[in-house]
Amino acid sequence: MMEEVKEVTSALSVHGHNIKITDVVKDGDVLTFVIVSQKLSGTGEYHVDRTWDDFEWLQQHLFSQEDVPGIQGVIFPPLPAKANGNTSAKVIKQLGVLGLGEWQPYVKALETFLQLVATHKILNKNKAVEVFLTSSDAPGRQKVKKNIFNRLSQAVEEMRKEGHKDVDEFFQTERDHNLVLTGCTKTAAEKFLDMVLTEQKIAVACGHFSAALHLCVEPGEDPDKKAFSRLCVQISEVFNSMKKNMTSVAENNVNTLGLGLDQESRYQEAEKEMLFRRTCKLVELENATRNAEKAKPVKKEAMEELKTATKTEFQEICRVAKQEIKQFQGVRVKMLQQALVQWCERQLLTAKESADQFNQHLQAFREMTQ
Amino acid sequence: MADTVRDPPPDGTDFHELEDGEELFPEPAAAPEESQPASLPAEDISTNSNGPKQDLLFDDDPEDLFAEATEEVSLDSPERDVLLSDGPSPAITPITPPTSVITPRIGHAHDDMFTHSSFDEIEEEEGGDSFDIHISVSDPEKVGDGMNAYMAYKVSTKTSMLLFKQKDFSVKRRFSDFLGLHSKLASKYLHVGYIVPPAPEKSIVGMTKVKVGKEDQSSNEFVEKRRSALERYLMRTVKHPILLKDPDVLQFLESSELPRAVSTQALSSAGLLRMVNKAADAVNKMTIKMNESDAWFEEKQQHFENLDVQLRKLHASVESLVCHRKELSVNTAQFAKSAAMLGNSEDHTALSRALSQLAEVEEKIDQLHQDQANGDFYLFSELLGDYVRLLTAVKGVFEHRMKTWQKWQDSQMLLQKKREAEAKLQFTNKPDKLQQAKDEIKEEIEELEGKVQQGERDFEQISKTIRKEVSRFEKERVRDFKMIIVKYLESLVLTQQQLIKYWEAFLPEAKAIS
Numbered sequence: 001m002m003e004e005v006k007e008v009t010s011a012l013s014v015h016g017h018n019i020k021i022t023d024v025v026k027d028g029d030v031l032t033f034v035i036v037s038q039k040l041s042g043t044g045e046y047h048v049d050r051t052w053d054d055f056e057w058l059q060q061h062l063f064s065q066e067d068v069p070g071i072q073g074v075i076f077p078p079l080p081a082k083a084n085g086n087t088s089a090k091v092i093k094q095l096g097v098l099g100l101g102e103w104q105p106y107v108k109a110l111e112t113f114l115q116l117v118a119t120h121k122i123l124n125k126n127k128a129v130e131v132f133l134t135s136s137d138a139p140g141r142q143k144v145k146k147n148i149f150n151r152l153s154q155a156v157e158e159m160r161k162e163g164h165k166d167v168d169e170f171f172q173t174e175r176d177h178n179l180v181l182t183g184c185t186k187t188a189a190e191k192f193l194d195m196v197l198t199e200q201k202i203a204v205a206c207g208h209f210s211a212a213l214h215l216c217v218e219p220g221e222d223p224d225k226k227a228f229s230r231l232c233v234q235i236s237e238v239f240n241s242m243k244k245n246m247t248s249v250a251e252n253n254v255n256t257l258g259l260g261l262d263q264e265s266r267y268q269e270a271e272k273e274m275l276f277r278r279t280c281k282l283v284e285l286e287n288a289t290r291n292a293e294k295a296k297p298v299k300k301e302a303m304e305e306l307k308t309a310t311k312t313e314f315q316e317i318c319r320v321a322k323q324e325i326k327q328f329q330g331v332r333v334k335m336l337q338q339a340l341v342q343w344c345e346r347q348l349l350t351a352k353e354s355a356d357q358f359n360q361h362l363q364a365f366r367e368m369t370q
Numbered sequence: 371m372a373d374t375v376r377d378p379p380p381d382g383t384d385f386h387e388l389e390d391g392e393e394l395f396p397e398p399a400a401a402p403e404e405s406q407p408a409s410l411p412a413e414d415i416s417t418n419s420n421g422p423k424q425d426l427l428f429d430d431d432p433e434d435l436f437a438e439a440t441e442e443v444s445l446d447s448p449e450r451d452v453l454l455s456d457g458p459s460p461a462i463t464p465i466t467p468p469t470s471v472i473t474p475r476i477g478h479a480h481d482d483m484f485t486h487s488s489f490d491e492i493e494e495e496e497g498g499d500s501f502d503i504h505i506s507v508s509d510p511e512k513v514g515d516g517m518n519a520y521m522a523y524k525v526s527t528k529t530s531m532l533l534f535k536q537k538d539f540s541v542k543r544r545f546s547d548f549l550g551l552h553s554k555l556a557s558k559y560l561h562v563g564y565i566v567p568p569a570p571e572k573s574i575v576g577m578t579k580v581k582v583g584k585e586d587q588s589s590n591e592f593v594e595k596r597r598s599a600l601e602r603y604l605m606r607t608v609k610h611p612i613l614l615k616d617p618d619v620l621q622f623l624e625s626s627e628l629p630r631a632v633s634t635q636a637l638s639s640a641g642l643l644r645m646v647n648k649a650a651d652a653v654n655k656m657t658i659k660m661n662e663s664d665a666w667f668e669e670k671q672q673h674f675e676n677l678d679v680q681l682r683k684l685h686a687s688v689e690s691l692v693c694h695r696k697e698l699s700v701n702t703a704q705f706a707k708s709a710a711m712l713g714n715s716e717d718h719t720a721l722s723r724a725l726s727q728l729a730e731v732e733e734k735i736d737q738l739h740q741d742q743a744n745g746d747f748y749l750f751s752e753l754l755g756d757y758v759r760l761l762t763a764v765k766g767v768f769e770h771r772m773k774t775w776q777k778w779q780d781s782q783m784l785l786q787k788k789r790e791a792e793a794k795l796q797f798t799n800k801p802d803k804l805q806q807a808k809d810e811i812k813e814e815i816e817e818l819e820g821k822v823q824q825g826e827r828d829f830e831q832i833s834k835t836i837r838k839e840v841s842r843f844e845k846e847r848v849r850d851f852k853m854i855i856v857k858y859l860e861s862l863v864l865t866q867q868q869l870i871k872y873w874e875a876f877l878p879e880a881k882a883i884s
Contacts, residue, residue, distance in 0.1 A: 177717060184712040191705040198698040205691040212687050216680045218673065224844035225673075231848060235855050242862070333718050337883035340724060344880050348873035355866035362859040365852065 011125045013040055014133055016118030021107045029084050031103070033110060037118075037133050046134045052082045054132065055110065057139050058117070061128035068122060069313075072277040073320030075328050076123075077116035078266035080109040097193045097258035100200075101251060105259040112263060116331075122320070161283050162276055168318070174325060175275050182268040189261040196258060199250040206243035210236045234368075238361050245354040252346040260339020267332055274324065278317050285310045503529040503608055505623070507601040510593045512580065513544075519581045520544050521593065523600060527623050533615060535624060545572075547628055548600055554618045555607070560763070561770045562828075563835035565843055566613065567606040568759045570599035598748060602756060609846065660772050664833065670840055671768055678761045685754040692751055695743035699736050706732035720883045727879045731872050738865050745861045753854050757847070764843065771832045778825030785818040 014037035023034040030051055037046050059079050065071050080098055083106065085091040091099040098106040117123050118133065131139055166172035213236035217229040288307040295303040509524040526540035552569035559566050576592040604623075608614045622628065662668050706729045713725030792811045795804065 177715075180715045181712075184708065184715045188705065188708040188712045191701065191708045195698065195701040195705050198694055198701050201694045202691065202698060205687065205694055209684065209687040209691060212680070212683050215683070216677070218676070222844075224841065224848060227848045228844065228851070231851050231855075235851070238855065238859060238862075245866075329718070333721055333883065336721060337724075337880065340728070340880040340883065341877070344873050344877045348870060348877065351866050351869040351873060355863055355870060358859055358862045358866060362856065362863060365856050365859065368852065 011127050011130050012118060012133070013130060014038055014046060014118070015040060016124060017115055019111060019114045019118055019133070021111045021114075024103050024107050026103075029086065031083060033107065035114065035133065048133065048136065050132065050138065054139055055079055055113070056082075058128050058132045062117070062123055062126055065126060070316035070320035071122070072281065072313075073274060073317035073324060074120075074122055075267075075271050075274045075324045077113050077120070078263075078270045079113050080106060080262075080266070092193075092197075096189065097196065097254055097262050100196065100258070101254040105254055105262070108255075108259055109263060112335075161280050164279050164283055166279070167282065170322070171275070171278065171318075175279070178268060178271050178275060182265070182272055185261065185265040185268050189258075189265045192253070192258055192261055196250050196253050199246055199253070203243050203246040203250065206239045206246060210239035210243060213239070231368075234361070234365065238358075241354070241357045241361065245350065245357070248350045248354075249347065252343065252350055256343035256346055257339050260336055260343070263339075264332060264336055267328070267335075271325070271328055274321060278314075278321055281310070281314045281317055285314045501531075501609070501611075503527065503531055503534075503614075505601065505604045505608060507597050507604065510597055517581055520546075521577075521580060521596075523597060525604065525623065533620070539624065541623065541626055541628075543622070543628065545570075545577075545596070545600070546630070547622065548603065550628075550630075551607075551618055551622045552603075555613060555616060558616070559612070560766055561773075563767045563770065563832040563839060564610070564612060565760070565763050565767055565839045567603060567610070568763050570596060570603055595752075598752065599756075602752070606756075606760075610842075660775050666837070667768070667771070667833070674761060674764055674768070678758065678765075681754055681758050681761065685751065685758060688746060688751045688754060692743055692746045695739060695746055699739040699743060702732055702736040702739055706730075706736060718883075724879045724883050727876055731876050734872055735869070738868055742861065742865055745858060749854050749858045749861075753850065757850075760843075764840075767832075767836055767839065771829070771836055774825070774829045774832050778822065778829050781818060781821040781825045785815065785822050788815050788818055 019035065019037045021033045022036050025032045025034075032049050032051055035046075035048050035050055039045065056079070059076070062076060081094050083091055083095055083099065085094055085099075088099065093099075095106060098109055114133070117129060123129065128139070166175060213232045216232040218225055220226065220229075285307070288303070288310045292300070292303040292307040504527070506526050507523050508526065511522045511524075513520055513522045522542045522544050524540050525543050526538075527534065528538050530537060549569050549572070552566070555566045573592070573596075576589070576596070579586075579589040580593060607619060608623075613619055709725055709732060710729035713722050713729060716722035716725055788811060792808070792815060795807055795811060
């Protein structure tokens with residue numbers, strides 16, 4: 001049952017910027033997330049359980065707001081893909097870097113999605129947002145009707161429109177720029193993932209070496225034997241430290257820049273989708289204009305009306321799109337900056353800790369008599 | 371007498387060194403006979419079973435002996451088979467009696483004055499001339515063209531030891547020279563229980579690339595790998611107090627011209643492994659169940675079997691690590707490129723700059739990965755590989771001890787038989803031939819008694835030598851591993867310190883965005 005809207009100005013009764021996912025539970029294939037949001041009134045929090053299907057429900061509701069003027073000009077915050085692989089390899093294939101790090105980056109991505117939605121001036125007015133964040137019952141699981149935003153349903157012919165020449169220099173530039181950036185970001189994110197996966201392999205190899213050294217330890221009173229055994233144990237510890245270091249480096253990568261690049265990549269794709277919708281509307285408008293001109297007197301008025309309606313829609317989209325693009329540029333730069341700073345700080349810390357650790361080992365070996 | 375014997379009795383190649391007037395043997399009378407190995411009585415060759423049996427060991431054998439070979443060996447084995455099977459048996463066949471150490475036992479009465487005990491004295495001498503020698507192999511240089519081309523390496527020795535004529539000198543050597551040196555040392559010392567360090571592996575594939583002039587990274591890596599292996603080989607050889615003083619070693623290090631080693635098929639560690647396996651087979655076929663009276667040997671043999679297994683596992687593990695590290699370097703370089711492209715496409719100035727900086731940092735990190743991969747390889751992987759190969763030599767000496775025991779037992783059995791035959795002679799009824807037969811048998815028995823005694827002495831000597839060698843090996847092992855891990859840790863610390871520098875430089879760039 002939908003809860004009544006408490007305030008008229010905003011449908012949302014909670015703060016958007018500090019929504020947190022505090023827990024994730026895996027039951028078989030299904031991940032359940034605990035979402036905590038702070039009441040605007042300052043009197044407490046909402047705790048709700050949601051699965052990915054609930055997130056999709058929310059997203060579909062946002063997509064299907066046909067009555068909101070210029071809705072197609074909105075850059076919809078990207079929702080990460082569903083994680084339902086039964087092996088970690090499958091999950092990594094589905095989610096990329098979000099499939100690593102014990103769901104931590106995945107959770108962060110979902111959190112970001114909710115925060116962006118809940119702070120979006122157009123989107124947060126949708127009741128579905130309130131229901132999602134505050135209703136103790138899971139939102140209805142019925143499939144929402146198909147909407148214009150399902151790219152999958154777009155016919156192949158429509159894809160041709162992607163290259164359609166624009167009438168507005170601002171948008172043409174933005175489209176060109178976005179095309180290049182989406183490509184570069186996607187590649188960078190993929191290469192980064194490759195790096196991280198290899199780092200993990202190294203960590204595993206160090207672990208194996210460390211374990212194998214323990215097999216060289218032999219009992220016995222013979223002093224040379226004892227010396228060698230002791231040496232093996234100590235070398236084993238060194239490789240264990242190496243394993244820890246590499247694991248840490250990989251974790252840092254995943255949770256900061258990995259997540260950041262993935263987020264940026266998906267967000268760029270979201271802008272691309274919006275620009276495409278606008279382009280489609282442009283094509284529609286150009287067709288309508290042509291039809292209106294060519295129309296036989298009988299149909300002329302109808303055609304003219306259609307043309308006017310389409311023009312209005314298009315102009316609304318452009319208006320919203322311009323706002324969205326400005327907002328988007330600010331947000332994405334900030335997100336990337338945060339990712340880069342965090343990444344650098346954490347790697348710096350790990351390097352310092354490792355340097356200390358290795359130094360300690362080194363001193364211990366140098367002091368070994370014999 | 372104690373300090374006169376510095377070299378073991380010569381084999382043919384050392385002929386000229388004798389003439390330098392070095393006093394080799396306690397009994398001057400012995401000397402002239404020494405210098406003509408060819409004139410050694412046939413019986414001498416037969417007294418050491420290494421003669422005929424040695425032939426057996428080096429027979430070409432189509433049977434696949436590489437099943438147990440080290441990875442390195444099996445990599446080259448098809449080619450190696452080709453090499454080893456053509457031509458005459460390797461240098462060890464007794465033109466120069468391989469047991470040159472034992473042969474100059476002219477007059478069996480004097481054997482205890484021999485080089486065995488003299489070796490003991492040599493080792494005690496160690497304390498006097500302190501071990502101070504450093505050898506480096508450098509400046510690989512391609513000599514010649516096409517398939518006759520070869521790599522010449524500069525072998526430089528720095529030492530304060532009086533053993534050498536100079537303090538700082540160098541010579542040019544090629545790979546087959548190293549193999550030749552090893553072959554000589556192995557033929558002299560292995561069968562009396564000295565652990566002779568194996569020579570580096572041959573590699574047809576690697577050398578062919580070099581010969582045809584392929585100047586790429588893999589052939590450069592090959593040359594560097596070989597250079598490093600040759601250096602380690604020499605250092606390990608000279609660290610051995612006995613081998614250090616061998617005239618072949620001295621000649622190798624000092625002499626500007628070296629006679630070309632012809633039969634270099636001998637005793638690379640693959641050859642050694644073959645020998646060991648064949649020896650094992652030969653031994654089994656003769657159903658030697660040696661009555662091990664000394665538990666120490668049994669225990670040590672088991673220990674080395676275990677160690678071999680462990681080391682191979684470790685080696686495989688490190689190879690895997692090196693592989694991944696190289697992969698990481700490639701991935702890092704690719705990421706750096708993609709980050710650079712991203713930076714170039716980026717409109718936002720500060721972000722663009724930061725991304726470009728990021729690309730540079732990643733390129734530097736790539737270099738660190740490459741250096742680390744080299745460290746992994748040259749320090750650990752090669753160390754473990756060296757020890758796996760060294761263990762084949764260790765196993766070899768244990769095998770030799772068993773063969774020595776067998777020989778002794780054989781002599782004893784033969785003696786027994788002869789004595790029985792002698793006893794039977796009493797009952798023969800051919801009086802005219804009787805005395806002759808009696809005399810013959812008496813002679814044979816005397817000879818066999820001598821052999822039995824010698825056999826027992828040999829066995830005791832080799833057992834004693836092995837004990838010492840094993841002790842030396844175990845101490846060296848601790849020293850080697852410790853040295854390597856210290857170097858490795860130093861490189862690890864350095865890497866982290868470099869990373870700290872890079873991150874500290876990048877942080878303000880990242881913060882400066884927006």
